[in-house]
Amino acid sequence: MTFDTPSFIQEDEALIRSLRENGMAKRKAEEQLFSQYVYFIREGMSKYSLPEEEAFDAYSDTILYGIDNIIKGIFENRSSLKTYLFKIFCNKCVDLIRKKTTNKSSIHQTSSISDLLFMIADPAKTVIQQLVDMADTDLLKRKLTELGENCKKLLGLFAEGYTDREITVEMSYKSPDVVKTSRLRCLDKLRQLYKQ
Amino acid sequence: MDNMEYIDDYFSGDRSESQTQSFEKRIIEDPAFAIDVAFYVSAKKTIAQQVQEEKKQRFQEIYQQQKKVVPIKKYLQPFEWRYMAAACMIAVVMLLTWFVFRGKTTPANLADQYMQENWKTLGVTMSAKQDSMQTALLLYNAGNFNQALESFESILKNDSTNQSAKKYAGIVSLRSLQYDKALQYFTLLAADTTLFSNEGKLYKALTLMKRSRPEDIEAAKKLLADIRDNDLEGKEQAVKWLKKLE
Numbered sequence: 001m002t003f004d005t006p007s008f009i010q011e012d013e014a015l016i017r018s019l020r021e022n023g024m025a026k027r028k029a030e031e032q033l034f035s036q037y038v039y040f041i042r043e044g045m046s047k048y049s050l051p052e053e054e055a056f057d058a059y060s061d062t063i064l065y066g067i068d069n070i071i072k073g074i075f076e077n078r079s080s081l082k083t084y085l086f087k088i089f090c091n092k093c094v095d096l097i098r099k100k101t102t103n104k105s106s107i108h109q110t111s112s113i114s115d116l117l118f119m120i121a122d123p124a125k126t127v128i129q130q131l132v133d134m135a136d137t138d139l140l141k142r143k144l145t146e147l148g149e150n151c152k153k154l155l156g157l158f159a160e161g162y163t164d165r166e167i168t169v170e171m172s173y174k175s176p177d178v179v180k181t182s183r184l185r186c187l188d189k190l191r192q193l194y195k196q
Numbered sequence: 197m198d199n200m201e202y203i204d205d206y207f208s209g210d211r212s213e214s215q216t217q218s219f220e221k222r223i224i225e226d227p228a229f230a231i232d233v234a235f236y237v238s239a240k241k242t243i244a245q246q247v248q249e250e251k252k253q254r255f256q257e258i259y260q261q262q263k264k265v266v267p268i269k270k271y272l273q274p275f276e277w278r279y280m281a282a283a284c285m286i287a288v289v290m291l292l293t294w295f296v297f298r299g300k301t302t303p304a305n306l307a308d309q310y311m312q313e314n315w316k317t318l319g320v321t322m323s324a325k326q327d328s329m330q331t332a333l334l335l336y337n338a339g340n341f342n343q344a345l346e347s348f349e350s351i352l353k354n355d356s357t358n359q360s361a362k363k364y365a366g367i368v369s370l371r372s373l374q375y376d377k378a379l380q381y382f383t384l385l386a387a388d389t390t391l392f393s394n395e396g397k398l399y400k401a402l403t404l405m406k407r408s409r410p411e412d413i414e415a416a417k418k419l420l421a422d423i424r425d426n427d428l429e430g431k432e433q434a435v436k437w438l439k440k441l442e
Contacts, residue, residue: 030251034255116207116236116237119207124230128233135238156243158240159246184200
């Protein structure tokens, strides 16, 4: 006796594969995932009495967090994507209700900072953490806009977790070494702008 | 730039134990290096946040486009929903009640109405002589249907041609919801062609309307149509019911 895989699992698997790819395929998969469960926003409005704007924030944070977990392999297909994302969404809504007075952008914390700091042991870690806390993020964001489009895209892909080899393909560079040199130049340029 | 490459290599590649120790030692001992490391970490975090913000912006555009196609409703607060739901339920119940009891006259309702108007009490002859028929009628009027039925049946046992006893036995059977028995007595009554005034068919139709089984209404209509067409006793009432049953 054979059992067919339910269609929703097949759809989930196809979407997950696309999310783990790069370039346009990934971008399209992100947009598809967002559109697929956009009705969660209504749930946030009705179930948690959130204004539409906040329900949207919770939902888009959910999708970004979900994508991050899918790419990192944290999502293990133990439930359907819908169930998994809805659970995250409910938690985000509850967080929003609790943190209404705090900065909304802090709800979705990208994991890069913790990942990098995880690679350093105390007491060096504490030193870096304190310096990072002192950094003027708004200024850094403003200076980022002063970089050329190429630099912004290059650094963006790097911050998203693309390897130099993947960036080589994505941005048609000659080699990963060229990507690395260009990337570090862009980073240095940003540092110079930040110091000014 | 040299520091940046060193920092980048540290965070990007595999590190030996000695490289890690050397890196961490330099953070502690060289403030300028620590600042560069912090910048690297902050920049990567800020750029990642910026990328996420741009994605959210893209999502917002998709959402706005979708909203144009399917406008999102303004949702009520949960407590408002509860009140709205309760109000709706009450309205539905009231509407249903109105439909059942006022709006639509069912055959059973018509029968009840007829019995209330005509059979609440039955006429008792004012006589000094207290015969068994009068006693049975008094029992009926007192609401003692079982004993009244026993009395009418006792009369019929002694005199099976007593048409009044048949009629009353049928009436009391119907009032006590013994439909089969009522039909039996009214059928016997209707079959008697010697009577000048025979309401047997009308009462049979009435019993069928009160019982209201799926096949009863059609049978009642046939009987009523027969009364109307043959100008039998109860024609006026039969026409009224037929109009309402159509």
